[in-house]
Amino acid sequence: MNDMEATDLSASRLAVTSAALAGDPGGLYNIVSGLLGQGVSFDRVLFDLLIPAERDLGTRWQQGDYLVSEEHAATAAIETVISLLAGSFDQPEDARTFVVTAAEGDDHSLPARTTAAHLLFLGYRTLFLGANVLASDLAEYLKSEEPDALVLSCTMSTHLPGARATIAASHEVGVPVLAGGAGFGEDGRWALDIGADGWVASLQEVAETLETWNPDPETSEAAAKSPNAELQSLIDQWPGVVARARAAIPEDSIPPNKNARVLSELGLALDSVIAGVLVEDQGVVTDMLDWQKATLPVHGIDSQDLMIDALMSVLEDVAPAAAGVLARAREDK
Numbered sequence: 001m002n003d004m005e006a007t008d009l010s011a012s013r014l015a016v017t018s019a020a021l022a023g024d025p026g027g028l029y030n031i032v033s034g035l036l037g038q039g040v041s042f043d044r045v046l047f048d049l050l051i052p053a054e055r056d057l058g059t060r061w062q063q064g065d066y067l068v069s070e071e072h073a074a075t076a077a078i079e080t081v082i083s084l085l086a087g088s089f090d091q092p093e094d095a096r097t098f099v100v101t102a103a104e105g106d107d108h109s110l111p112a113r114t115t116a117a118h119l120l121f122l123g124y125r126t127l128f129l130g131a132n133v134l135a136s137d138l139a140e141y142l143k144s145e146e147p148d149a150l151v152l153s154c155t156m157s158t159h160l161p162g163a164r165a166t167i168a169a170s171h172e173v174g175v176p177v178l179a180g181g182a183g184f185g186e187d188g189r190w191a192l193d194i195g196a197d198g199w200v201a202s203l204q205e206v207a208e209t210l211e212t213w214n215p216d217p218e219t220s221e222a223a224a225k226s227p228n229a230e231l232q233s234l235i236d237q238w239p240g241v242v243a244r245a246r247a248a249i250p251e252d253s254i255p256p257n258k259n260a261r262v263l264s265e266l267g268l269a270l271d272s273v274i275a276g277v278l279v280e281d282q283g284v285v286t287d288m289l290d291w292q293k294a295t296l297p298v299h300g301i302d303s304q305d306l307m308i309d310a311l312m313s314v315l316e317d318v319a320p321a322a323a324g325v326l327a328r329a330r331e332d333k
């Protein structure tokens with residue numbers, strides 16, 4: 001280990017957090033470029049400084065220490081600086097090319113941005129498309145760019161159906177998909193279920209896998225789980241199902257000004273049910289119900305049981321298999 005690898009970054013971490021919270025990308029850039037100038041590697045800045053700072057900010061926001069807008073400002077500052085640093089790396093003409101994006105519907109661009117930045121640092125040509133790219137727009141782009149692979153990030157398991165659409169679009173034009181991110185489950189089991197050609201746990205493993213894997217998109221696609229007719233019909237009826245579930249919750253159980261939050265939480269619960277049906281694993285739903293149990297009270301809502309009852313009553317009517325998954329997840333809880 002050289003001196004710079006051993007450098008203690010804890011003081012810098014405080015400075016990074018405070019510049020990020022102040023929404024000050026310039027200040028943040030100065031701290032980080034100072035460290036790079038002293039010989040601290042880009043990897044360390046990314047993995048030992050910026051990512052942990054973002055995670056802490058997220059956790060403290062969830063605990064109510066920071067406002068939502070403070071978290072947004074901090075995330076924007078960190079993403080700006082990662083983009084700025086990554087934008088200064090060369091894109092060698094003859095290097096292997098990877099397209100990096102987040103699953104359809106997934107707004108968490110920072111994890112994908114970070115993935116792309118690391119690949120750029122390692123000397124790959126990297127085309128970063130941002131978050132929430134519609135699968136229908138992706139295939140044509142991949143066809144024209146002919147990358148070696150699509151590197152796909154998915155932060156929440158509620159976006160597994162979106163990730164499935166992204167993977168199908170990539171396979172349609174013969175491009176293999178390497179997946180990663182918390183949305184694919186702890187051991188990545190849902191990634192292979194929906195047709196990814198590979199899954200890796202950490203950003204540090206991406207390059208090695210891309211150098212050593214031997215993907216077969218046709219076989220992965222043939223084995224992928226896709227929505228059946230009942231699930232597709234549920235996906236198509238999504239707005240109506242949420243509205244009917246909301247209407248089934250007694251008005252007096254919803255605190256004033258909490259209607260939008262209740263609708264959003266019903267939507268998340270329904271997304272998790274759709275994802276659970278897709279991958280045939282009620283664990284996706286159990287995770288969401290556990291998370292809502294922990295977070296709803298923080299938002300002043302204590303009617304989780306009523307919300308689940310309401311959603312269940314609508315699902316029993318429109319999608320019995322989905323109602324079954326929700327019922328089993330509720331029993332597991």
Ligand code: B12
Pocket residue numbers: 051054055056057058059062071072075079105106107108109110111112114115151152153154155156157178179180181182200201202203206264268287288291295
């Ligand atoms: C920033 C943030 C947002 C921002 C994103 C802005 C942006 N430009 O990216 C915004 C405000 C848009 C957002 C929205 C939402 N968010 Co959010 N968000 C976060 C937050 C605070 C940080 C995420 C992040 O960027 N972390 C830094 C990255 C680099 O680290 P990471 O995500 O852990 O990724 C690591 C690994 O997963 C892996 N990885 C990731 N991608 C890939 C890809 C590959 C190929 C590989 C190998 C590895 C890999 O490597 C990364 C580095 O170690 C997290 C909380 C947290 N503590 O993480 C919540 C969090 C992810 N969000 C959450 C939620 C609930 C939401 C919303 C539903 C909120 C709402 N009610 O509206 C929406 C969903 C929007 C949508 N449709 O996607 C929850 C998810 C909970 C759950 N049960 O899944 C979290 C965990 C917060 C929480 N604890 O409650 N969010």
